[in-house]
Amino acid sequence: MAVKDSQTEQQIKDAARKLFFTEGRFNATTQEIADAAGVNRTLVNYYFRSRDLLFDQILREARATMDMRLEMAMSTETSFRKKIEHFIDIFMEQAFTYPYLDTYMVTRINEDVEKQNEIITDLKKTERLKNFLRDIEAEIKKGTIEKMEPVQFLISLISLLSHPVVIQPLFKKLFQYSDRQYKQMLLARKEIILKMLFK
Structure with a gap:
């Protein structure tokens, strides 16, 4: 062999x-x-x-890399707003490198209950999600974020970032954007998202 x-x-x-x-x-x-x-x-x-095992491996590696970078960004000793800025930067960088990763993840999660359970188990194993929700709650108490359930803030953040990435083939055609123009539009969203989420 x-x-x-x-x-x-x-x-x-x-x-x-x-x-x-x-x-x-x-x-x-x-x-x-x-x-x-x-x-x-x-x-x-x-x-x-097999092709599917290769697919699963590179997906796991992509998720692990993203998780590690987000862990580092969110654990730095800086303001919550700065952490969110880092979060957005990392998310955008990955979206530019792998524009179809989120689309695949959504497709796979929707059609595979086992994959849903795997992701939920992974999230439950880490304290990151709980700590992040606690940080959001602390910011709400400080008054830097509108009063809402911490989960609503998290869902808004993820939605504002991921939706334009997942739907980009349609939006590019609809608004007649080149790849470069669409990337510029996504980059401009950082400040828009921060203004929407913070007071």
């Missing part, structure tokens, strides 16, 4: 990540992944056993 080469494995993952999450080709075949990686199709199966 051939010895697995980490460089080839990474090459396959990078190609699949680009096809799935940068180009939005969720139905890309094993052969298309192999062609994009410049390897034989049998190597994709050798390293990952």
Whole structure:
């Protein structure tokens, strides 16, 4: 049996990540992944056993990277508003790198109860969500945020960020935006979102 080469494995993952999450080709075949990686199709199966297992692995890695960066941003010793600014920056950076990642996540969550349970379990295992809701509640008491349930603030933040990313193919056509124009519009949303969420 051939010895697995980490460089080839990474090459396959990078190609699949680009096809799935940068180009939005969720139905890309094993052969298309192999062609994009410049390897034989049998190597994709050798390293990952199936296209779906490869998909799951790169999704897990993308989520883990995002979670780690958000954890670092939210744990810094700075004001709550600055933490939210960091949160928005990280979210936007990922959206520009992988514009179809959120679309895939939403699709997968809606059609897969097991995936819903996995995400809920992951969130329950960490204290980050509870701490974040406590931070929101503290800011409401300070008067920097309108009085509301902390969950409403969190849902508003995520919705304001993710909806324009998920719906971007439609919005680009509707408003006749180029990729560059749409990116500029998304970047301009940072200040708009902050003004909407904070007093």
